[in-house]
Amino acid sequence: MPFDLIIAQCQTLHPQAQMAFYSMFYEQVFQRSYALLKNAEHAEEIMQDTLLKMLQNISSFKGDETSMQKLLNKIAINQSIDVIRKRRNIIFIETESFPEVEEQQQDIENDEKLIETALQHLNTLPDGYRMVIVLRIFEEMPFDEIGKKLNITASTARSQYIRGLQKLKTEMKGII
Numbered sequence: 001m002p003f004d005l006i007i008a009q010c011q012t013l014h015p016q017a018q019m020a021f022y023s024m025f026y027e028q029v030f031q032r033s034y035a036l037l038k039n040a041e042h043a044e045e046i047m048q049d050t051l052l053k054m055l056q057n058i059s060s061f062k063g064d065e066t067s068m069q070k071l072l073n074k075i076a077i078n079q080s081i082d083v084i085r086k087r088r089n090i091i092f093i094e095t096e097s098f099p100e101v102e103e104q105q106q107d108i109e110n111d112e113k114l115i116e117t118a119l120q121h122l123n124t125l126p127d128g129y130r131m132v133i134v135l136r137i138f139e140e141m142p143f144d145e146i147g148k149k150l151n152i153t154a155s156t157a158r159s160q161y162i163r164g165l166q167k168l169k170t171e172m173k174g175i176i
Contacts, residue, residue, distance in 0.1 A: 003065040010058045021058075022051055028069065029076045035134045036080040038123050046083065050076045077139060081149065084127060121171045129164030136161050 001020050009017030029050050034043035050072055054061070061068065122130060131150065135141045136157075141149070146157040 032073045033076045033080045046079045132160040133164045
């Protein structure tokens, strides 16, 4: 079923269209939330809340499938951050003079095993590191936006990102 038709039928509360909408987006929304929370139950709850909110307000949506995905991911990320804030205090280490480190990108697109291992190790990082890395890499947010979203400075976000990547590299040393 084409995206435009799904949206039009969701506006009239058509059950099959709502299920098609759910099927189209649930997995990626869940993954975004799970990457931050590391808790399948909370991630599933946020995914369901996110999709339900969107279905309830579908008549105000104007856009294509890509913009819908971005909007759903943004809602899920914001809700996940709220859950983390309520669950516990996250420690961000403020550093004034952290040396600038250039981000190095590796060509790992074809190595699914390495990507899976990296994601497993990412889940072992402290919340502060993991959240900044997920927002920077998966959501492609600039450090100033990450800082605003997490109520920290952009330099702290950058520092957490660099330290998190260094810790991830250390943990994966024998694998790469």
